[in-house]
Amino acid sequence: MRDDVEMLAMPLERVRRYLEPGPIVLVSSAWQGESNIMTLGWHTVMAFSPSLVGCVISSGNHSFELVRRSGQCVINLPTTALIDEVIGIGNSSGAELDKFNHFGLTASQATAVEVPLIEECHAHFECRLVDDSLVDRHDFFIWEVVAARARATPAYPETLHYTGDGVFMVAGEIIDRRGQFLPQML
């Protein structure tokens, strides 16, 4: 699963490039020696600079307390190569399973947070919690991406987009309409 394509750091305002299209992501977390991974589809870009991403992590998830207490996470971007892991991770609980170990995923050291990232993913967004004001009411966490890296190729990875009912849409054709945009609207 793991490949040797180089990981490159990216300017933080380019995070939207990967997350705005709406892929399923794998959120890794850690607290006091315990780590976990969850599958997550409820996220949105919220600002370019600082680079903010909001996501819903239900209080019923084992990851909830880990991210709330540590105030950190890594948003990892899987592709179709990891579809079985995406489903398996979503189907299981970190209360019963060491998910890195069980799913054969490589926990690598992040650069700016104390949370392992998932080496096999296409991109990694290291996050610090900056606004927890809607956590109690809506399980909504607002993160600042403080470090971001992605594989050099492919430029447009085959990400997974969940529609519910066990059905995924896979990222398809790329249409470049740059010439139609006003520069300030890109």
Place this chain on the structure above:
Amino acid sequence: MRDDVEMLAMPLERVRRYLEPGPIVLVSSAWQGESNIMTLGWHTVMAFSPSLVGCVISSGNHSFELVRRSGQCVINLPTTALIDEVIGIGNSSGAELDKFNHFGLTASQATAVEVPLIEECHAHFECRLVDDSLVDRHDFFIWEVVAARARATPAYPETLHYTGDGVFMVAGEIIDRRGQFLPQML
């Protein structure tokens, strides 16, 4: 552009079917006789029941005051057939243009809100503002979807997913993995 495929009401918890994959949407709004449309990619499903959707509408957008004052909007789902309108609407301001008229879009009456929906779109989600506590700080609106309709076909529309820089990803292949999911995890 407009076709005759029947629009069907859907249970509100099925909204995620269309929005969780992360498509670009067209948000229509109205206030005191004025209406507008904006192109938006920063949104997330937040709950099934009530059916909640959060989105960032920057205070720099003409739509900001319309949705804030009316507390209503319609989230319309365009497909590739509307890519020129999606770009044109994103490139222009409602302060200078009647977008329904300029882009030749049909304003139809919604069922539960006083906001016109865009007839040519594949699906319509009529929304009422339920939480504006993060509007001042993050331009973040939390909506309850109070009525939802989608065309009967195609089952998986060719939605547009924006990556920035004038480049869209088009919804691609559908992978059904229902058999791998625990029933409560679908």
